[in-house]
Amino acid sequence: MIIKKYIVNDMKEAIIRAKYELGKDAVIISQRTVKVGKWYNLRKKKQLEVTVAVEENIVTKNNNINSIQNEYKETDMGQSIETDFIYEKASDIIKNKLVSYCDLYEIEDNKLTIEEKKNFLNLVLKNNCFEKKLELERxxxxxxxxxxxxxxxxxxxxxxxxxxxxxxxxxxxxxxxxxxxxxxxxxxxxxxxxxxxxxxxxxxxxxxxxxxxxxxxxxxxxxxxxxxxxxxxxxxxxxxxxxxxxxxxxxxxxxxxxxxxxxxxxxxxxxxxxxxxxxxxxxxxxxxxxxxxxxxxxxxxxxxxxxxxxxxxxxxxxxxxxxxxxxxxxxxxx
Ligand SMILES: Nc1nc2c(ncn2[C@@H]2O[C@H](COP(=O)(O)OP(=O)(O)OP(=O)(O)O)[C@@H](O)[C@H]2O)c(=O)[nH]1
Ligand SMILES: [Mg+2]
Structure with missing residues (x-):
């Protein structure tokens, strides 16, 4: 078994790189966010550490990056993997708001990138009670x-x-x-x-x-x-x-x-x-x-x-x- 870790911007990048280097049978076994600044700060993106594994005898290095990108689009791999942790933990009401938001802009929910979901969540929370503060009284x-x-x-x-x-x-x-x-x-x-x-x-x-x-x-x-x-x-x-x-x-x-x-x-x-x-x-x-x-x-x-x-x-x-x-x-x- 070959196990390799990738530090990437998103899952799509991890899948493309893993399939390019390890072949189409590579499977993602875990992912975790690596702290590089704060994720809601748009200029300092947080990165994903993705661990990928493949049986040693089936590593088939694939040099055709276009075919991998096409394959990524055709599989549901990206969607089956846990997307964003905070979004996943959000309540149904907040997720429903996301669906309405998608309807409004005629985009499909599952086509939003992780970053867009985070930004959306940020927006929902910002409109809410954390942006307001009481004036401190004596x-x-x-x-x-x-x-x-x-x-x-x-x-x-x-x-x-x-x-x-x-x-x-x-x-x-x-x-x-x-x-x-x-x-x-x-x-x-x-x-x-x-x-x-x-x-x-x-x-x-x-x-x-x-x-x-x-x-x-x-x-x-x-x-x-x-x-x-x-x-x-x-x-x-x-x-x-x-x-x-x-x-x-x-x-x-x-x-x-x-x-x-x-x-x-x-x-x-x-x-x-x-x-x-x-x-x-x-x-x-x-x-x-x-x-x-x-x-x-x-x-x-x-x-x-x-x-x-x-x-x-x-x-x-x-x-x-x-x-x-x-x-x-x-x-x-x-
Ligand atoms: N784990 C945890 N315990 C807390 C927290 N805040 C308070 N406690 C604990 O909760 C218990 C009750 O805390 P108090 O501050 O006495 O609560 P209170 O609201 O004043 O209670 P009453 O005056 O009896 O109504 C204590 O054991 C605190 O140490 C917290 O954020 N996390
Ligand atoms: Mg008390």
């Missing part, structure tokens, strides 16, 4: 279902703002409901040497925030609550209504939550008028189904995404560039 509230990572995310943002942007960050919690919740945020406040306040009732809100008047940035933690518990959502609303001035409200969602539940959270939490999203737990999922369903059903800005428990490292700005890099690096071929 006061920021984090809300969402239990255990999605609200408090941990606050600690990550506080640490980054404190260490990198040298901001004087104040931390506030109104979660006096869950045992240990106050201590959890207080521990992070102590580590950062950040001022920390506990708000026990809506009446205390304005006063406690005023105590942090020297802070450039205030991050407020809320108690986690099921989207189905309207009573608790209304309790949180009472606290939020007591905040004076402008502030941002982030809904924190885990991409490990199933998509029907995500729809319901996006819907029921509207009661609290969230302005943007933070997505957590990318490291916990093996498929991106829930992630796609979030971006298909949300037009509000996604501000950050989180991919682990480490404070402050496992958070990034949810730019399209950062997200696609993360997806590409961390979700391996099926």
């Amino acid at each position: 006061i920021n509230v984090f809300m969402g279902p239990t255990g999605v990572g609200k408090t941990t995310t606050i600690a990550k943002i506080a640490a980054k703002e404190h260490l990198v942007n040298k901001r004087n960050v104040g931390l506030v919690t109104m979660d006096t409901y869950r045992i240990g919740a106050v201590e959890q945020l207080k521990t992070y406040a102590n580590i950062l040497d950040a001022p920390f306040e506990v708000v026990n009732s809506p009446d205390e809100m304005a006063y406690k925030i005023n105590k942090l008047k020297d802070c450039d940035m205030i991050l407020i933690d809320t108690l986690g609550t099921s989207q189905r518990n309207k009573g608790k959502l209304i309790d949180i609303k009472d606290y939020l209504d007591a905040i004076e001035g402008e502030f941002n409200k982030y809904l924190v969602l885990s991409v490990s939550t199933d998509k029907d539940t995500i729809y319901s959270i996006l819907d029921r939490y509207k009661l609290l008028n969230y302005d943007g999203l933070i997505l957590t737990k990318f490291d916990e999922v093996t498929v991106l189904t829930n992630f796609w369903s979030i971006i298909e059903n949300n037009t509000l800005p996604v501000q950050y995404f989180c991919f682990g428990q480490d404070v402050p490292d496992d958070i990034k700005d949810a730019t399209l560039e950062n997200l696609l890099d993360y997806i590409e690096e961390n979700f391996t071929y099926a």
Whole structure:
């Protein structure tokens, strides 16, 4: 068996070169993307490493490049091979949009090149929630279902703002409901040497925030609550209504939550008028189904995404560039 690797621009080039050098019986046994810059940067194309094998006794070097190119067109080899990883992982809705796009331009779906599919995906995502960003307000509230990572995310943002942007960050919690919740945020406040306040009732809100008047940035933690518990959502609303001035409200969602539940959270939490999203737990999922369903059903800005428990490292700005890099690096071929 002869095994050979080719670094090529696309599968078509690999097939042509393999058939030229190893003969028509050469078979592709694997392909992987090799990092040469970033693929969505049109000037720096990413390359494919394609591994090809052929039985030693049937290597028949074919010098007629035209006949190979014709043969490529006639076979379905190019189409049967896994095309583009991120496109493959995209949801049916996004793929259907691709089909409509092809109809619009009268091109057949399977005739689009990998690069065109990537550009299309880029376009779909760009029209969506990653291109928008909320103006950072001085006061920021984090809300969402239990255990999605609200408090941990606050600690990550506080640490980054404190260490990198040298901001004087104040931390506030109104979660006096869950045992240990106050201590959890207080521990992070102590580590950062950040001022920390506990708000026990809506009446205390304005006063406690005023105590942090020297802070450039205030991050407020809320108690986690099921989207189905309207009573608790209304309790949180009472606290939020007591905040004076402008502030941002982030809904924190885990991409490990199933998509029907995500729809319901996006819907029921509207009661609290969230302005943007933070997505957590990318490291916990093996498929991106829930992630796609979030971006298909949300037009509000996604501000950050989180991919682990480490404070402050496992958070990034949810730019399209950062997200696609993360997806590409961390979700391996099926
Ligand atoms: N794997 C993973 N774990 C995370 C991530 N973010 C937070 N966690 C973990 O999830 C658990 C819950 O995190 P918390 O920050 O306490 O979640 P919360 O939303 O504040 O929870 P409640 O206040 O109880 O509603 C902790 O074990 C965190 O370390 C993430 O992006 N990935
Ligand atoms: Mg919490």
